[in-house]
Amino acid sequence: MKPTNPIFLLSAALILLVLSFLLNVSLGSVAISPGEILHGIFAGEWTKASREQIILNYRIPKALVAILAGIGLSISGLQMQTFFRNPLAGPFVLGISSGAGLGVAILMLAGSAFGLVAYGGAMNPWAIAIAGTIGAGLVLVTVSLVAWKVRDSMTLLIVGLMFGSAVSAIISMLSYFSGAEALKLFTIWSMGSLGGLVWDQVWVLIFVIAVGIIPVVASVKSYNGMLLGESYAKSMGINPARLRWLMILSTGLLAGCITAFCGPIAFIGIAVPHVARMIWRTSDHRLLFPATAILGAILLLLCDAVAQLPGSAQTLPINAVTSLVGAPIVIGLVLKKNFSKEF
Structure with a gap:
């Protein structure tokens, strides 16, 4: 069977991304048709002023955050899987997201744990992000x-995991001694959320994601050489030490900033790169990076649409949905033993 043209697949994925965006912003406690949304955005005419506020100040920023987080986490996961040549590596293996969690835990829990405040202190979104x-x-x-x-990547992987474990231990101790209100606030944050960001925060997130992607674009040809090990990469004229720094910097910016603004979001960074490899049937990073980014954005938009519980005022934690979607994908890949063919 002749493989499908990769450019056609990318075009189809972009169309699906647009449709997923429209679906995401149209669903919620109040259903608004895509036609009305497009007419309101481009013509500036809305049937109700309340719907204009809902779409422009809540749903569109949230959908953009879903796209940005999907792109950033998926690209970070692909970089870590390539760097460590480990199919289960993800954007959190270096402990950077755990560091973001520690920063938020200190803000929310430390004052309560040491009896300085009745609950977790300032809960301003900017304070949490900072x-x-x-x-x-x-x-x-x-x-x-x-x-x-x-110099050894596997040693660095172990060190990163140990950093994550140590930080988690500190967070556990703060949680144990903190009050119920502060603990509840931190627990809600740790479940992940794509909403609640104002436009100023969205622009900051866009800027950081763009900066984090620059090293990927600048070194995309070098990633293919890293799949066969550092010795092979050197024989191709690639500087593994420089590429390692770029990977760590890019992943740190992408995963760290997304966690700071949205909380930890599970499984997107691990599962999406494998789905991209299966659909496009390639290990060429010049194709995998854009494919992974688009799929990550689509998947997180759809997960967020499910999390909104359309027709209900309730919203599920985004982590609950991404875990239910991502865990079966990873388990299925393990059972099929495709990892040995991909790495």
Whole structure:
């Protein structure tokens, strides 16, 4: 059977992305037809002023955040799987997202744990994002220093996992001693959320994601050589040490910022790169990176549409939906033993 043209698949994926975006913004406690949404956006005429507020100030920012988070986490996961040549590696293996969680935990839980405030202190969205960014940045700097000393990628993987475990232990201790209200707030944050960001925060997220993707675009040809090991990469004229730094920096910016703004979002970074490999049937990163980015955005938009529980005022945690979708994909891949063919 002749394989499908990859350009055709990318075009079809882009069309599906647009349709997923329209579906996402049309669903919710109040259903609004895509036709009305398009007419309101381009003609500036809305049937109700309340619907204009819902679409422009809540649903569209949330859908854009879903696209950005899907792109960032998927690209981060593909980079880590290539870097460690490990099919189960994801954007969180270096402990950077755990660092973001520690920053938020200190903001929300530390005051309560030490009896300084009745609950988790300032809950301003900007404060949460800044705390998460600082925590992720500190871990990124630490991992970078370790990477400078350690040349073996598997050793770096183990160190990253240990960083994550140590940070999780600190968060557990803060949780144990904190009050019920502060613990509830942190638990809700840890479930992940794509909503609640204002346009200023969305623009910041767009900027950081764009900066995080620059190293990928600049070195995309070098990623193929890393699949066969650093020795082979050197024989092709690739500088593995430089590429390693670029991978860590890119993943740190993407995964750290997304976690800071949206909370930890599970399985997107692990599952989506494998789905892209299966659909496009290639290991060429020049094709895999755009394919993975588009699929990640589509999957997170659809997961968010399900999480909104259309017709209901309730919203499920995004992590609950992504885990239900991503876990079967990873389990299925393990059972089919396709990993040995991909790496």
